[in-house]
Amino acid sequence: MSKKILLVSASIGSGHIQAANAVRDELNRISPATNVAVVDFLDQEISLGHLIKETYLKMLDVLPHAYDFLYRKSQKSQPGASVKNVTALIMKRKMLKLLYEYRPDMLVFTHPFPCCAAAYLCRTGQLSIPMAAVMTDFSFHPMWLHKEINAYFVANNEIQHALHGNGIANDRIFITGIPISPKFTQTPPNNRTKDRGIPEILIMGGGLGLGAIEEAVISLQSAKTQLKIIAVAGNNAKLRDKLLTLKNTSCNPLTVMGYTERINELMANASLLITKSGALTCSEALSQELPLLLLSPLPGQEEDNANFLTQQGVALRISPAHQLASLVDELLSKPHILAAMRSKAHDLSKPAAANHIALMLSASIHNRTAIFSAS
Template identity: 35%
Template sequence: MGAKKVLLMYISSVSGHRHASLAIQKALQEVDGGVQTKSIDAFNYTNPFLEKFINKLYTFVIKTVPRIWDYLYDNEDVLARVRKTRSLIHRLNEKKIKELFDDFRPDIVVCTQAFPCGMVADYKRRYNLNTPLIGVLTDYAPHGYWLNEFVDVYIVPTQEIKRKLAQRGIPQQRLRALGIPIDSKFREPGNPAEVLRRLGLDSNLPAILIMGGGQGLGPIKKIVRALDKLRHPAQLIVVCGTNRSLYKWLQKSKPLFTKPVSVMAYAERIDELMSISSFIVTKPGGLTSAEALSKSLPIIIVSPLPGQESLNTRFLLESGVALKVDSFAELRSLAEELLSDAARLEKLRERAHAAALADSAQKSAQLILSMIGGPRFNS
């Protein structure tokens, strides 16, 4: 038998789905150096035009009319109405999927987003394939677009998500509560003093990390303005992602701030930034939340997007690892309290540490490799 081949699929180059896919890919190589892997942006591979259109449409909707996304997300009526449309899109992409399967000949397929997972599941059904398919959920909220009898196993973030999917008809033997896969570097303790020195930050000032996901979404300008008014000494670290206008505005505005503000574009070492921060102010994407928990970093949630982020917020608040503010005055007040109350901050860190599943990528990799040549559950 030749080398094991694992095909990983996600959508969007700046998404948490991609980071989860890359984390699993890295873990597979760490577990079995001989495994062959291929990680693909499914939209870009099958239909680049469709990818650009959908990405722009999604960004437009969540920025301008977020209520629409809230209505569409996990709505059973909408799911039923778009079923034929999804099947048509899958059929249109079928030729490219067949080329991919014929060329790479994967022993197993792993999808970190529901669209490619459904596309591969339909391809399996039409061609009567027994190639195992794993769906990896990267938010603390399941939705109906994941559900498909031709998915062999679902890797889910928590036991609660496992229970909810079982209630929706997925057999228990297809569900594994392993956490959200994140890069193994988030398990490393790191060297905060060295990171502070390398980044030119003040080791005597507490650092507040501000993020808005890979696209730098959310009211980051208002967050920075609010935290710049803190009475307590602090420094701000802002990661802008692909939001170039935000990056330019912050760079231009730096001389006007009273607090030291470090501005970064798309940072590769988020783990290092988290290791030197007192807490993070962010929108609660699944990957960002899992990464923060793995670094025992308290989370302040500002302006969660409807749909998955609202449900992520509920999970984080119920777990006691995050705090949510509804105004920028409240944000400033809460930040003052946390910076002035070391015991409260430490309690949040302890809860985050207890909720973390930092080895999810490694456990996922072990499961994936064990399934190659193993049992199928969709017979």
């Protein structure tokens, strides 16, 4: 009988879903006999989940400092803190519904909300199948911490140390990197040091088109270097319309795009990426050895991602946006700095993360190895 793996994510931003899809695609490729599904834990048919997602996005837009306060407060919580318990109690019925509908043999989470709910069900004797967490940021947050989770797939040593320091055995923690689409391994970065053409500057704000994209495009109009600017608005139609208006007056060639499946190609040809610090986008950029300029990170986890990436030497933070043009001019005039950033990105990148995770999940569910020890 075919084994079933259910990947449970949440569409708060697009990165968590993209990570789940990347693992699913690799599982389908290497283990076609396995039945694999991805579900959105906060899909719009569930009114409570939709409300939570909309509340999160509204806080980021209207009350970013309040969201940052709540995020930092929850970071200081102990493993049994109320924030996780409340999340679990609110969402346990949704998880029970998914379990009844899909009847999986294994659960894999790319967002902490369903992870909290499943851990609660395990603690209360309502769930007993293997569970894995794929952590989709460069920093640790206690919302992910549950002794009921059998395996953790994480981005770096720092998260491994944090998990271990909170009681998770090292043999349950695997430093795989953050899973990105396999097509990023199939599009090697161009040799930009030999590119004599006009440098391309890629500006992105994730699937939701968040961050100071419009401000970045305006700032680059004052750059002394001739540039090609590619601005990706994602699913943000309002932003796309604003950018198209700017295109008429841009002194540099400006290409405006909505949601696209060609991010790997755009990154492979770019000299710099200007973006907020979503972990999926940044992991994709690392795979393409693409230097990062981080503008207006969202509060909370993206702020922590920005700190990690700058400390690693693969990114620079820029604030306010009007200083962007002078920084781009300086970097493009100093190729040795960009070369050093590309080298560090190469060392930090883990483009095969989805494949490594899929291999371990497949081997475990088919009893070829035992990465899921008893809780």
